[in-house]
Amino acid sequence: MPKHIPKRALSNDKDVVVAILKELCRRHTQGDKNTAKWRKDMISNNDEKSDISQNKLLRGLKENEIFEVCALGKNKFYNTGDTLFKEGDSDQTVYLILHGAIKLMQTLNGKEKDIAVLQKGDGLGDTAFIKDSKRIVTAVALKSSHIMAIDKLSKDMLSSEIQLRMYNNFNQMASERIGGHIHRDTKLIDQIQYLGTRIRKLIHTNSEEYKNSELIRDILENIQSLPVYSSNLLLLLQSDRASASEVVEQAKLDPSLVGVILKTINSAYYGLRCKISDVQHAITYLGFNQVYQLVVDHGVKSTMPDTPEFQELQCHSNVVSFFSFELARLCNKNTPLMHGTIGLLHDIGKSVILLLKKQHKKLAILIDLLDHARIGSLLLEKWNVPATVYKSVEYQCFPEFFPPSEVPEEFREYAAVLYISHICYEYAKGNEKKELPVAFLDEYVTYLNFPEKSFMPLFKNHIMPSVYKKMNACPENVRKFLMESKTKILEAESALDKNVDIGGKFF
Numbered sequence: 369m370p371k372h373i374p375k376r377a378l379s380n381d382k383d384v385v386v387a388i389l390k391e392l393c394r395r396h397t398q399g400d401k402n403t404a405k406w407r408k409d410m411i412s413n414n415d416e417k418s419d420i421s422q423n424k425l426l427r428g429l430k431e432n433e434i435f436e437v438c439a440l441g442k443n444k445f446y447n448t449g450d451t452l453f454k455e456g457d458s459d460q461t462v463y464l465i466l467h468g469a470i471k472l473m474q475t476l477n478g479k480e481k482d483i484a485v486l487q488k489g490d491g492l493g494d495t496a497f498i499k500d501s502k503r504i505v506t507a508v509a510l511k512s513s514h515i516m517a518i519d520k521l522s523k524d525m526l527s528s529e530i531q532l533r534m535y536n537n538f539n540q541m542a543s544e545r546i547g548g549h550i551h552r553d554t555k556l557i558d559q560i561q562y563l564g565t566r567i568r569k570l571i572h573t574n575s576e577e578y579k580n581s582e583l584i585r586d587i588l589e590n591i592q593s594l595p596v597y598s599s600n601l602l603l604l605l606q607s608d609r610a611s612a613s614e615v616v617e618q619a620k621l622d623p624s625l626v627g628v629i630l631k632t633i634n635s636a637y638y639g640l641r642c643k644i645s646d647v648q649h650a651i652t653y654l655g656f657n658q659v660y661q662l663v664v665d666h667g668v669k670s671t672m673p674d675t676p677e678f679q680e681l682q683c684h685s686n687v688v689s690f691f692s693f694e695l696a697r698l699c700n701k702n703t704p705l706m707h708g709t710i711g712l713l714h715d716i717g718k719s720v721i722l723l724l725k726k727q728h729k730k731l732a733i734l735i736d737l738l739d740h741a742r743i744g745s746l747l748l749e750k751w752n753v754p755a756t757v758y759k760s761v762e763y764q765c766f767p768e769f770f771p772p773s774e775v776p777e778e779f780r781e782y783a784a785v786l787y788i789s790h791i792c793y794e795y796a797k798g799n800e801k802k803e804l805p806v807a808f809l810d811e812y813v814t815y816l817n818f819p820e821k822s823f824m825p826l827f828k829n830h831i832m833p834s835v836y837k838k839m840n841a842c843p844e845n846v847r848k849f850l851m852e853s854k855t856k857i858l859e860a861e862s863a864l865d866k867n868v869d870i871g872g873k874f875f
Contacts, residue, residue: 425491440522446509460520462493468513494538691789717744768805772815796853
């Protein structure tokens with residue numbers, strides 16, 4: 369301890385530090401050679417890589433002021449992956465990066481995202497100058513790093529001039545980072561616009577080439593057509609003026625469809641005491657919506673082989689159709705049946721590709737390059753399905769790459785509902801951790817004027833409760849999917865509750 373300081377004057381640790389600082393500053397002022405050398409060593413650390421005088425937080429400080437900061441700071445060393453602080457911490461320490469790199473991460477939409485990397489010469493910890501503030505990011509060492517840490521007690525010991533200078537430097541650094549972000553955002557917008565133009569050009573070129581391709585025409589000619597009775601019945605069911613007697617008369621023209629309707633109404637699910645043998649009674653009992661689903665499902669199945677792969681595709685289409693129907697009703701659209709039809713038929717192109725791969729196994733790698741949306745659209749057009757359906761199927765992939773304004777207006781609503789239905793399917797299946805195409809998801813939710821403006825509250829608070837209430841009216845494969853989904857969600861919520869109780873997190 370410096371001999372110029374009486375021991376009785378030291379009442380606590382803070383007094384000790386302040387007294388030592390005063391003595392060191394006195395020696396510096398008097399030109400004590402040993403102290404001057406020590407001061408120089410502390411500032412430069414005899415290591416060019418860790419020269420603290422070059423740190424951005426200390427810009428504008430005099431040499432003796434930098435020396436004061438060094439005397440109060442603590443040298444800390446972090447290995448790769450070590451955490452300096454976490455998002456939400458109340459810690460008010462200032463960190464000066466002398467060597468190494470620190471990665472900053474922030475939780476966005478429930479997932480931790482990398483937002484910045486700070487290098488040697490940077491500083492962090494502006495919350496130290498804001499009362500009762502909390503960290504808004506998590507800081508982790510990206511590689512082995514040498515840090516000078518100045519905790520709140522030590523910071524408060526610094527002169528007001530030094531604190532003000534450091535605070536101003538924080539503001540200057542923030543302005544520089546904002547400027548850098550603006551520049552990068554502008555560049556990113558240009559890149560996105562360029563890619564969007566290229567994608568649109570590619571899609572448009574492919575669309576024309578597919579339509580004029582003799583090979584594609586030959587492929588579609590070899591696909592069995594949708595039964596005429598099914599096509600006529602679908603058109604009739606879509607009409608607001610269709611009567612039960614007209615639907616019955618049209619259905620009777622297809623004996624296999626009548627068999628499907630009677631098999632459905634007499635299944636164990638409906639639990640009727642007396643079997644129904646009259647198709648008109650069955651159609652009246654089931655309702656037009658259920659009959660419509662059966663007609664489309666029956667028609668598509670009749671064109672494809674009955675194998676596990678095709679059954680899986682058909683189940684997926686049935687579930688997406690159910691979501692589409694409910695989403696259309698939820699956002700007060702007048703054509704939920706049309707949305708349901710698009711959902712049922714949207715993957716018909718994948719069925720064609722799957723069929724081709726089974727027929728030409730050696731060409732599978734080339735067949736996979738075919739555009740399923742365009743193939744499906746052309747097949748549906750060949751089947752004389754309404755233009756709204758086959759054009760919406762054609763544009764089904766647009767929402768993955770473009771905002772709503774880039775989808776043709778006449779098909780925008782249908783493409784939007786189909787896109788959101790797909791995301792619902794993935795979340796209901798438990799695939800929320802997958803890299804899903806959600807770049808423009810909230811924009812489509814907003815476009816459709818749902819009760820919520822972002823997807824997750826809409827999914828949890830509106831879509832799934834509505835779907836679960838009505839799932840008993842669904843085909844068997846859809847009910848099975850939804851029951852499994854409900855079990856997974858309940859298990860996830862149970863695990864979340866347990867982890868919350870023990871202070872953990874669920875992701």
